[in-house]
Amino acid sequence: MDTPVSETLRRLDAQIEAQNLDRQTVLNSHMLAGLTSLPEDTVTALLHGECVPELDFNDRVLSRIRAFVARHRADANKSETQLTREVQAALHLSRPWARSIIRGEKVPNSKTLHELAVYFELDGQETYFTSPAADALNRALQRILLRYEPPERDPLEALMERYGVLGSDMRVHGSASGIASKEQLAALLEGVFKSVIPPKHGGPDR
Template structure:
């Protein structure tokens, strides 16, 4: 996995090459939400600065609280409901579940594993809670980097371009209508399909 400086360098290159809006693509609010980081910390890192140091326990508690707050905001649920759900799913007392959600108790390694499953953190795993801010932000930015470095292609247009259709006929006649494209594809499909037997004979 690339480092944060490398990821930002590649994103800046994409922004320039594809004429994207840096303010929109690197809006601090989005990666801050994905990484459970304070927006000010994200702004500092995006600007190439160094955020204040924090102890691992502080980091774990803060991200647990931020994650819980984001979950409540997204689902519209009540904190008491989230406490009860964590209590049931993670096998801990409601009092301890509330402390975790409020960021007042450091979860054990086993509980962190359970919280990863509960909040569906997938590939982030326990590192979501323990990574230092640069690593957490980098992980949050990688999907954006991948999206713009490997954009999904229109496979039909790619096929037409491969065989020179876009570069020749359509360049002179404009983009095909849906009916024209359907007719063209139907002809291609018929040309490669074996003839059907007449079962009535």
């Protein structure tokens, strides 16, 4: 991910402080472990800014599959046989192969792993199973951040405010809705640009 987990946590902590939120509620290790299929102690360590040992690829995938299946079966109240049947039909696998996958006994090939993630509608698709622990947690934290961090301002709105252009100023020829066409918007922006950017020497407008 472009934004590291440390930066996501910093921004979340800023919102927690600004909005007087309970950090243990927003960043609940048990909840995050369920969302990511990571061990809870791994999540806790990462939330405290600690480094965690990384499993090799195969062990990582199998561990995540086992954790996800256990949670899914508990939430959906499904037996192993029932889930095996569903995965077998959805992914067009043999019964033994489907059973070995949901038991976390064998690492699926990339195509099957992708189809498994798509079937269960997992965030990040196959990277849900393959991402390093910090990236997997970061993906879940980014979604939480969206709930609390104000969205970025619209750049046009910010530009208008910077130069004192109000909604009432944008009403053209009695139009109650403001700018009525792209051409009018372009004319407005051209006027703004001309007022703040000097013409180039040697240009046609000198």
